[in-house]
Amino acid sequence: MVVKINRDKCMYCGGCVGLCPVNALTLQEVRLVVSNKCTECGICIQFCPVGALQ
Ligand code: SF4
Numbered sequence: 001m002v003v004k005i006n007r008d009k010c011m012y013c014g015g016c017v018g019l020c021p022v023n024a025l026t027l028q029e030v031r032l033v034v035s036n037k038c039t040e041c042g043i044c045i046q047f048c049p050v051g052a053l054q
């Protein structure tokens with residue numbers, strides 16, 4: 001299980017990318033991707049200003 005990204009809501013601000021302690025989030029071209037390094041700590045979910053992560 002990893003974080004789910006709502007692609008309709010994500011505006012690709014990149015803010016969550018820098019917060020992830022294990023670098024599990026990357027912006028690839030205009031897409032945000034989460035890898036299996038995600039530990040479900042929830043930091044990015046709490047941060048996202050548009051609620052695009054769950
Ligand atoms: S913080 Fe939210 S809006 Fe910004 S890139 Fe991450 S998921 Fe997308």
Ligand code: SF4
Nearest residue numbers: 020038039041042044
């Ligand atoms: S839940 Fe934590 S470990 Fe997973 S992508 Fe978000 S910040 Fe990274």
